[in-house]
Amino acid sequence: MVEATAIPHAGPLRRLLRRKLALFGLAIIFLVVGGAVFAPLIAPFPPDEQLFEGLTLFGEPMPPGGDFLMGTDLLGRDLFSRILYGARTSLIIGVVANGVALVIGTLVGVLAGFIRGWFGAVLMRFTDLMMAFPALLLAICLAAIFQPSLWIVAMVIALVNWVQTARVVYTETTSLAEREFIAAEKTLGASRTRILFRHILPHLVPTLIVWGTLGISVTVLLEATLSFLGVGVQPPTPSWGNIIFENQTYFQAAPWLVFIPGAAILLLALAFNLVGDALRDVLDPTQRGAD
Amino acid sequence: MIVGAKPIAAPLSGAATPLLCVRDLTVSVRDRGTVRPLVSDLSFDLHAGETLAIAGESGSGKSITSLALMGLLPNNVAVTSGHADLEGIDLPALPEAQMRPLRGAKVAMIFQEPMTSLNPVHTIGAQLSEAILAHETISRRDARAKAIEALARVRIPEPERRLKQYPHELSGGMRQRVMIAMALAMRPALLIADEPTTALDVTVQREVLDLLRDLQQETGTAIILITHDMGVVAECADRVVVMKSGRMVESGKVLDVFARPAKSYTRDLLAAVPRLGAGAKRGAPQPPAAQVPVARLVNAKVHFDLGANFLGRPTHRVHAVEGVSFDIRPGEIFGLVGESGCGKSTIAKALAGLVRHDGHIEVSGQQLSSLTAQGRKQICRDIQMVFQDPMAALDPRMTVGEAVAEPLLIHGVGTAAERHARAAELFDRVGLTPHQMSRYPHEFSGGQRQRICVARALALKPKLIICDESVSALDVSVQARVLALLEELREEMGVSYLFISHDMAVVENIVDRLAVMYLGQIVEMGTRDQVFGDPRHPYTQRLLDAVPIPDPARKGRPHIRPAGAQPSPIRPLGDPPAQLALRDIGAGHLVAALS
16 A cells, blocks of 8 residues: 555546546537537527428438538438437436436435335335336336326436336445445444435445446437337427437438437437546545546 | 375475575566566575465565466566576466466465355365366366365365365365365475465464475475464474565574574564563553443343245354353453354444344443433444454545544534544544545555544544454554554553454453453453463363464474364254353353363
8 A cells, every 4th residue: 555645636627627538528518518508509490490402303311411511301301400409308318317317216226225124125126116117118108198298208218217227226235335334334323314325325426427327328219219109209309319210211311310310329428428437537536646 | 205196306306406496586567657566686495395484564575476476467567577497497487378287287376265266156076176177187087086085185074075065165274275185186396375374263274284284294395385474484484585565674494583583674573473471571450440340241142043944934043142241341451352253243243233132231331222322322432443454444435534533523523623623633643644634545554544443433532442353454563553552542541442353462462351252152251361371261272272373493382183073153043052151260260161
């Protein structure tokens, strides 16, 4: 063990910004968020306007180039505009719905893992039940009961996606609760809430970051599936997922219609992954001085 | 030599050609572009049939040396200069493909922790045969016969039955014997034993050390014994290399080095080793005060139920603590000794409220089982605990300053500024500087971390501190300083200690009174002079006899060899063990009657 040196430790933000990959990820996230927020200012066309010049004489979509930066879709709508507006939907799904799922899963997992007993057993059996239930079917039922809208879709996604997080968090909490420093806290007279929030939750942060960033692409695609089935975001509102699904049958004739929104999802998920990874290292005090 | 032994090349000429010749060995680690040596310019010779001990404290590079000889260095660590010739073959320079057949056949290794070195999902037989078949093309049946022979050689009873058992079915000592059997199955010329007995109980350590010595006499294998325990060095080795921070400090015959250490580091190291008998020089312990005891146990019991029948009812019960009674007086250091599984740590946990107990346990006059949650929390101010592994007992994501101030925060003592000031004061008191408070546990050494734990335990000014093997994981020099700190604190603050340890020498040096535990019961209890000066119970005698003595002149003294298998504290439900009756043989020296 090296004796601590007298180098002052930089703040977490500064250390995050020192990593090239994290900067790249942050840049993409800012780009996407900026595009979504300022979509009405940036978009060259309204996203749901079927443009006359957006189709060829034979009624085919226009390839990228010219007036249409990313080409047009089957109805002659400008793809670039749709991607910008679609970013709003996809960000809400990927960040908000996924975030809510993460919070529910963490609460269930941590409580079940820490309290154990019949309370924990009931929580975990319910989690198993949810896991065994086909998520898509549940989502379709929920979406059919409520009027489909973006926020309902987000809620549905949150409600079906928390189970994996709960399982992982539960397992990790049970092993953390057996660690000696938790026993040491008990001998100090620390209350359960203190142990839970001050000593167990911080140790779950790396796992949660990994699950949170992985969940982004999963939820964005689940939204696309729901939209495809008609219970998601209703057309003509664009989302990256439903742009892919609307156009997938014409993949060979107009590959950009699938490729561009696909690349957007991939880049966003990658960006969150990179930032999440860096964040995990930066927030880990045992890694201090390692960068 | 046993008939049929594999011929070993060249050990015949005796002292002329060494079996292993290490010259200027330097092992370095590549770390973010810089190359830093872990072991520098190490040179030694090892002859056939000889035992060389490499002794040193943690971080001295002794384990890295052994891994370099085995060609098992981690990826970012490499031998950067020098050579290590085994019968003329430079081991570190060999490519992996040529090294692999030598491992096991010419050089074998046993590790510290036998449970993690054996694969838990394969039987002993499968693992032994695999080790043999990896080197010899013989039939499975012949391999099995060889495996039985190997087990018999390490004196494992009923070797044929053992072949079908899994590692978890064997005791720690048995597992280490299996590891030795596996290492010696191919009759290697060189055996590297890396802390082979550190994880074992002292009586088991005795058996394993005796076994290694006997086997060496039979087979003529040369042994490199890596250890931090100078007692083990004195008892087992012919020559010793003392290492510090990757450099050789001193080397020579064990007798010479122990009698006339040339370097000051060696002298300090030997001086720091706790020795049995040294405690008697410290003078008589303070007379027992007639005050209210800090803690009192009367017929305390802790049980854990095990297994389940088809109705989900438990079938077996672990009698971890079975009717233990003792008092801890104010300002006293009370020792609790015994081997793993004897229930000494369970008593600590029961006192700290971490496990449920039956019977009567009271702390500063209040009975634990009758306390409300609020009362329980108040009791925490009187009774604090220092654990064995300070790294595990500190939250790695909390600065050490926060950790020391935390008990004050939990009990709502003072303002934030006052708590900080108190923590700084405590840091000062345990020999650390307050400016280290903003650091995290991993930035400290083991001894410093244990000081932090002691500071945390002191924060609430408790009446009793439970030290559960608190110095066992520390290097001897660090251990001596932490023990001195504990003693100073007792004199300054009048705090009592319950000092739990398996190390008889450490216990003798620090306690006033002690109890010896065996299978959840006390077999002997009295003052230090009574128990160490006049041990009456055969178990106490065996325990004392097994302690390695750091004096090579007393090497080879005869030892009590235990007979029969170790009994277990796990019993069928409804069949509690017989309660041992303690008899006072004079002046409060209690000894269990022999059954």
